[in-house]
Amino acid sequence: MASIPAPVPVPAGRSAGLAASTVGIARRGLLKFLRTPQLVVVGTIQSALFLLIFRYVFGGAIGAGGLDYVDFLVPGFITTGLLFAGMGAAAGVAEDLEQGFVDRLRSLPIPRSAVLAGRAMADTALLVWSLAITSAVGFAVGFRLHGGLADALAAFGLLLVFGFAFEWMFITLGLFAGTPQAAQGLALMVFPLTFVSSAYVPVESMPGWMQAFAEHQPVTVMVDAVRVLTQGPAAEALLGHGAGFYVTRALAWSAAILAVFVPLAVARYRRG
């Protein structure tokens, strides 16, 4: 134990700006992930297993028109993988609330929006990682690009925008849930979105009443955008529309999700 501290003089009235605080908080989120090897390893193994099961166990029974099933499946797998990876944010936010970390941040002289922005930034960076893993696993089981490289990169960018939008949904759930367990439960809400979609099976194979939902919901639109961007004309023929159709809809859905959940999260966070 040292003797009397020499206080470091800090000019009164100073505080970190929005950018600096956001980066600081985002860095913490990334370190938390990178230094918890279980998260990294378990996440990777889970997604690989999931793909292998669909590819080889169900794959034989599912017809995908003019596309190889693997080329049909992997865009769905990558898109839904984003949502499964993003689910963790809900429990993470609830845990930060419960364990007082958010209290500490909220007692600091930083813009309140920095806490949520930092969180969303870190989580979106993790989505890049998740996308890289799921794409690599996809290629390993036989997925191939049949369109241009520029289109494939556009798909990657579009997926990030989409994942970012859903991050805000999960952050909002985490803020409202109360406990990490409840947050985890609420995050399971994405299961209907991921399974009642074109991600794993063609929408036409579902009962009529379900098709109405499945066809228009954001996951289907996003998956189909990735299909057309990575598979080119064969996917267009199968799905019925060109890339522009799906991309604009995927962007519109992302914007709508952000328009709902960003204000909700911010309002909830401000209220405390």
Add this chain to the structure above:
Amino acid sequence: MTPTIEATGLRKRFGRTVALDGLDLVAEPGQVLAVLGPNGAGKTTFVRTVATLLRPDAGELAVAGHDVRREPGAVRRVIGLAGQYAAVEPAMTGRENLHLVARLFGQDGRTARASSARVLDLLGLTGAADRLARTYSGGMRRKLDLGASLVGAPRLLLLDEPTTGLDPRSRIELWDAIGALVAAGTDVLLTTQYLDEADHLASRIVIIDHGRVVAAGTPGELKQRAGRNVIEVHTRDRAALARAAAGLAGPGQDQPQVEEATRRVRVAVAAGTDPLRDALGALDAAGIAVEDISLRPPTLDEVFLALTGQGLEQPTETAAGHPAA
């Protein structure tokens, strides 16, 4: 001079629970104020209100002259908070934790490194500074949390039960660290359930219960009114209890209390060790077999009894966490 904290008629309720029920309190600069109270008294609610984490429903609250509702930003520049549950990031090292908070206080990289190193040194954590906080013991975590609250060199430290759950040695180390800060001119608001902690650290104690102040004063004043030591005797035979009580009436300052179930007799005594010697003499003279005898400071329960004329109700909850809703 502007008070560090000035609360008038502060009210806060959660649903049907009234957590603060017209709390009045003033902390002057240069003071360590201890808020003492049992579980559920409203200590954490008060600290969170001062820290601008909760908005009061009614009443006034100013911190260093800034109203918590109208100028929360100004309040946040003045305070450093160590909440009831250590809020450090387990996946970062002690140094990284402090550095992050220092940067968020607006310090540049170099200043942040310097103040983190200084705080680590102050808390005796330099040796463990570069280990992940998840490898820390509970006491080390608590210290790191305290460090995070003071790395921004705040004028007012808010410490919510800083030593709850620590072993006696860590407790004293933390007291020393807090004492050093106070000597360097930091004002402190701390909450505690222990009279001896308040006595050791604070220049002024406010006792609260059910969200209201039930007594306030310097430790000396409160002890004069309530803080008499207690002699407690555990007899071998139940039959001897009445005679033990009679024997203790001499050295005691009030009526000895007999607790049949646990075969104990308790009596408040004057300061010093003389009463203990007298008590032993009296018990010996009466030929009473004693299992054990102790001289101790009064418990919070006994302080309440003395100050308010009524004991504590059973705590309505344990110190478990509530959602930070």
